[in-house]
Amino acid sequence: MLYLILCFLLGFFNSSLLSLSSSLPPTHLCRPEQSSALLQFKSNLSLSISKCSQEFHIVSVHKTDSWDEGTDCCKWEGVVRDNRKGNVIGLDLSCSGLIGSLQSNSSIFSLQNLRWLNLAGNYFSNSEIPSEFGKLRSLTYLNLSDTALTGFVPHEFSLLSELVSLDLGRNYLLFRDHDFNMLVHNLTKLENIVLDYMNLSLVVPYSFLNLTVSLKHLSLSYCDLQGNFPTQVFHLPFLENIILSSNPNLIGYLPETNWSSPLSLLDVSGTRFPKGLPGSIGNLKHLKALSLSRCVFMGSIPSTLGNLTKLTFLDISNNMFQRQIPDVFGNLNDLSSMDFSSNNFSGVFPSSAFNLTSLTFMDFSSNFLQGTLPNNISELSYLRELHLYENLLRGRVPGWLFSLPSLEYLDLHSNKLNGPIDSIQEPNLVLLNLTSLDLSSNNLSGNIQSCMLVKLRNLRSLDLSFNNLLSLTRCSNDVNSTLPRIIEFLSLLATCNVSQAS
């Protein structure tokens, strides 16, 4: 009773907020036929104790446990009811542990007032995706992600012309080209379309030309897309996120002009975009993440990259970029991850990268970069990984490397670094978190005493091999010796001189 009053009050409050002009008293009960449709939907499925798909990192909760016959559906978890007419207008059963087949006669398709439907992360036992979804004409939000639905997406989906957001990703679903064309042509209000891990191999990518101008978010990773991607999609005026990653047979190029100015996330990694990176990329003032890895990109890097001051993530690794990297990173204060590895860059290392205060990950490995590491650096206090291996770097290993407080991985192997590395033996060393240090295959010299490494409490792997002039001495008073495990490692690689001090 108390509950009904509460329900009524809440209902009244909501409806008076939503429709101030209305003088009708609110009803507070779900329509009985809709309540029983929900109960039938529940009874036709079982519950699993399994978690939601790992990638969502959500533990499933049995929302339908609260659905009891005889109580109003206002009380049921995941159910949203329109307060005036008592219609069920929203259903969020995402990650609810539901298991069973989803048939075309399922009672859920009678809930024709639904505006939001989220069934993501349940398991519909490889049921063929029912064409009856096309009956739910009021839907503005539909999420069927990761539900083990199969088959061709029926053409009836193009009847859902109110849809603003559609997620069919992570299912064994395919689209016929014609049906997909109809869908993108007819869903003129779409802002958000996620089809990751679907099979779009039959869709001619030119169909994306028919996408509505209102589009903000397009996600198509692992879709087996084939052929040429229309560059015009990058011009869509409201586009914020575009993810085309891991479609190895998708060919395209980035536009020289007319980029969508709100673009914030651009990911074409693992596709074939064989042309260069245009200088116009620097006009994307809102760009936060740029991922161009594994795309056979060629040419040099435009200096306008330094204008992307909002950038937090930059990955251009594993391409065929070449020539000098412009030294323009000084203003990228939010950049936390930069990966330029496995390209063909030459010339001097861009030292402005060492000025980036927010950096946690830096990788320039496997290039032809020359130059020396700077002598004095006070930034990089969040840097956890630094990979500069397989380059042509010369000069000393500077002391500041061993005072980076967050450093866990330092890999400088296969360069031309020389001189002693005394700084690793300094008494005030703060590298508590260093777990892996690889300085092998350089020209380092001098002697390191084992007892001086005792502060590197987390060191799991040390490789100093292939430095002919470098030796390691075991201290006789090395009580807690960190050395045994290091020697063990070194002895596998062997060419470093290990001697026993007496």
Ligand SMILES: *[C@@H]1O[C@H](CO)[C@@H](O)[C@H](O)[C@H]1NC(C)=O
């Ligand atoms: C679905 O639920 C209804 C009502 O609870 C029941 O009559 C019907 O047999 C169920 N169908 C299946 C396939 O479980």
Ligand SMILES: *[C@@H]1O[C@H](CO)[C@@H](O)[C@H](O)[C@H]1NC(C)=O
């Ligand atoms: C739905 O159809 C299936 C077969 O297609 C049948 O087994 C099931 O009983 C039907 N369920 C209802 C609720 O009619």
Ligand SMILES: *[C@@H]1O[C@H](CO)[C@@H](O)[C@H](O)[C@H]1NC(C)=O
């Ligand atoms: C497009 O949507 C409208 C409703 O807005 C519908 O009448 C029409 O049949 C749909 N076209 C297709 C090809 O589905």
Ligand SMILES: *[C@@H]1O[C@H](CO)[C@@H](O)[C@H](O)[C@H]1NC(C)=O
């Ligand atoms: C669909 O639901 C899943 C699971 O809750 C979520 O991760 C995903 O972002 C949703 N998709 C959209 C487009 O809202």
Ligand SMILES: *[C@@H]1O[C@H](CO)[C@@H](O)[C@H](O)[C@H]1NC(C)=O
């Ligand atoms: C996608 O579907 C096509 C046609 O059915 C098939 O040839 C292809 O192997 C599928 N791709 C993937 C990645 O499963």
Ligand SMILES: *[C@@H]1O[C@H](CO)[C@@H](O)[C@H](O)[C@H]1NC(C)=O
């Ligand atoms: C766009 O859609 C219309 C109608 O579905 C179709 O005739 C046309 O070929 C499509 N355009 C492209 C480029 O696919």
Ligand SMILES: *[C@@H]1O[C@H](CO)[C@@H](O)[C@H](O)[C@H]1NC(C)=O
């Ligand atoms: C860029 O936009 C301008 C103005 O809208 C237009 O004249 C020009 O043709 C566009 N260029 C390309 C390559 O689309």
Ligand SMILES: *[C@@H]1O[C@H](CO)[C@@H](O)[C@H](O)[C@H]1NC(C)=O
């Ligand atoms: C963009 O970068 C170029 C070259 O680095 C520079 O000359 C120009 O002033 C920058 N523009 C803006 C708006 O920051």
Ligand SMILES: *[C@@H]1O[C@H](CO)[C@@H](O)[C@H](O)[C@H]1NC(C)=O
């Ligand atoms: C890489 O650069 C080297 C010299 O810097 C050049 O000889 C080689 O041809 C380049 N390789 C590619 C694939 O561009």
Ligand SMILES: *[C@@H]1O[C@H](CO)[C@@H](O)[C@H](O)[C@H]1NC(C)=O
């Ligand atoms: C890095 O910062 C230092 C001090 O803040 C400054 O003197 C130097 O010019 C900067 N280097 C680059 C390449 O931006």
Ligand SMILES: *[C@@H]1O[C@H](CO)[C@@H](O)[C@H](O)[C@H]1NC(C)=O
């Ligand atoms: C060192 O690692 C621990 C455990 O991962 C972490 O909590 C701590 O913040 C790290 N210290 C620094 C200075 O990053």
Ligand SMILES: *[C@@H]1O[C@H](CO)[C@@H](O)[C@H](O)[C@H]1NC(C)=O
């Ligand atoms: C050896 O380790 C113990 C316990 O971790 C510590 O209390 C002691 O100070 C260490 N001794 C030396 C010489 O570092």
